[in-house]
Amino acid sequence: MKFDLDKLNKVFDNRIRVGIMSGLMVNESLSFNDLKEYLSLTDGNLASHLKNLEESQYITVTKGFIGRKTNTTYSATEEGKMAFKQHLTYLENLIKELK
Amino acid sequence: MKFDLDKLNKVFDNRIRVGIMSGLMVNESLSFNDLKEYLSLTDGNLASHLKNLEESQYITVTKGFIGRKTNTTYSATEEGKMAFKQHLTYLENLIKELK
DNA sequence: TAAAAGTACTTTGAATTACAAAGTTAATTA
DNA sequence: TAATTAACTTTGTAATTCAAAGTACTTTTA
Numbered sequence: 494m495k496f497d498l499d500k501l502n503k504v505f506d507n508r509i510r511v512g513i514m515s516g517l518m519v520n521e522s523l524s525f526n527d528l529k530e531y532l533s534l535t536d537g538n539l540a541s542h543l544k545n546l547e548e549s550q551y552i553t554v555t556k557g558f559i560g561r562k563t564n565t566t567y568s569a570t571e572e573g574k575m576a577f578k579q580h581l582t583y584l585e586n587l588i589k590e591l592k
Numbered sequence: 593m594k595f596d597l598d599k600l601n602k603v604f605d606n607r608i609r610v611g612i613m614s615g616l617m618v619n620e621s622l623s624f625n626d627l628k629e630y631l632s633l634t635d636g637n638l639a640s641h642l643k644n645l646e647e648s649q650y651i652t653v654t655k656g657f658i659g660r661k662t663n664t665t666y667s668a669t670e671e672g673k674m675a676f677k678q679h680l681t682y683l684e685n686l687i688k689e690l691k
Numbered sequence: 692t693a694a695a696a697g698t699a700c701t702t703t704g705a706a707t708t709a710c711a712a713a714g715t716t717a718a719t720t721a
Numbered sequence: 722t723a724a725t726t727a728a729c730t731t732t733g734t735a736a737t738t739c740a741a742a743g744t745a746c747t748t749t750t751a
Contacts, residue, residue: 496615496630501607507738508600515686516595525699531595538739540700556699561748563698584683587614606709624728637710639729644708655728660719662727 502580504549509534509542514577517552517569525565543567551576601679603648608633608641613676616651616668624664642666650675 505511512532516523523531529539546552551573555566569577604610611631615622622630628638645651650672654665668676 495632496611498607498611498631501610503607506605506607508597508602508605509738511600511683511686512595512597515689519689526697532597533594535740536698536700537702537741541738544700563747565699581683581686584610584680587610587680590614590618608709625726634711635727635729636712636731640709643729662718664728 500579500583502576504545504551505577505580507542509538510546513542513546513567514551514569514573517567518574518577522555522566522568525567528567546573549573549576599678599682601675603644603650604676604679606641608637609645612641612645612666613650613668613672616666617673617676621654621665621667624666627666645672648672648675 505514509532513528516528516531520527525539525543528534528543529536532539534542543552543554547554550570552567552569555568557564557566604613608631612627615627615630619626624638624642627633627642628635631638633641642651642653646653649669651666651668654667656663656665
């Protein structure tokens with residue numbers, strides 16, 4: 494039997510990106526500061542993981558305002574949601590096998 | 593709400609180590625070559641991930657023979673099994689929340 | 692109106708991690 | 722005795738991760 498490593502998505506091989514994605518699966522969108530607080534990260538670290546997810550086309554970025562303050566929000570794309578679900582499904586199957 | 597990153601075990605933040613552990617959850621023990629074939633890895637890469645898991649005390653190493661050939665086998669420790677289960681349980685809860 | 696603070700980054704640099712490839716040791720089989 | 726096998730270790734490079742500092746722009750506060 495072979496274990497197909499490629500079924501586990503490399504993008505999600507990181508706890509922070511898993512955290513971002515699960516936030517964005519439950520919430521239609523989250524702001525930079527929401528995510529920063531949600532995950533207790535520094536600006537730079539958060540920004541770099543968001544960039545990674547954006548480059549993978551798993552999230553989209555929308556720049557807007559709340560009142561007069563800038564407000565950037567992030568949402569999971571359909572592709573991102575599917576990829577994340579697939580990743581979790583594969584892990585879920587692992588779990589089942591182990592029981 | 594906060595996402596507790598520490599509930600996701602850093603040791604399992606890697607596909608190869610997840611693969612090794614799930615192999616060792618299902619099989620009482622596996623040889624170096626079993627694992628090498630199971631995961632399609634080079635010797636060096638496999639050895640380094642095994643070392644990581646051993647240092648984390650999640651697996652044990654037993655050096656023996658099959659006939660006259662050397663045969664090293666690896667097994668998950670109780671601690672390793674628990675840690676891996678906990679990791680997967682936390683992911684499982686994530687999955688549930690997303691449904 | 693000048694200074695301080697907030698938002699959302701980017702840049703820099705260091706530390707850690709991952710990985711392939713080659714080398715090693717010791718036994719074994721052709 | 723030469724080649725093969727097992728299980729590594731070493732070496733070196735590339736990629737990843739992360740904090741901290743810097744930036745640009747706007748807004749609020751003193």
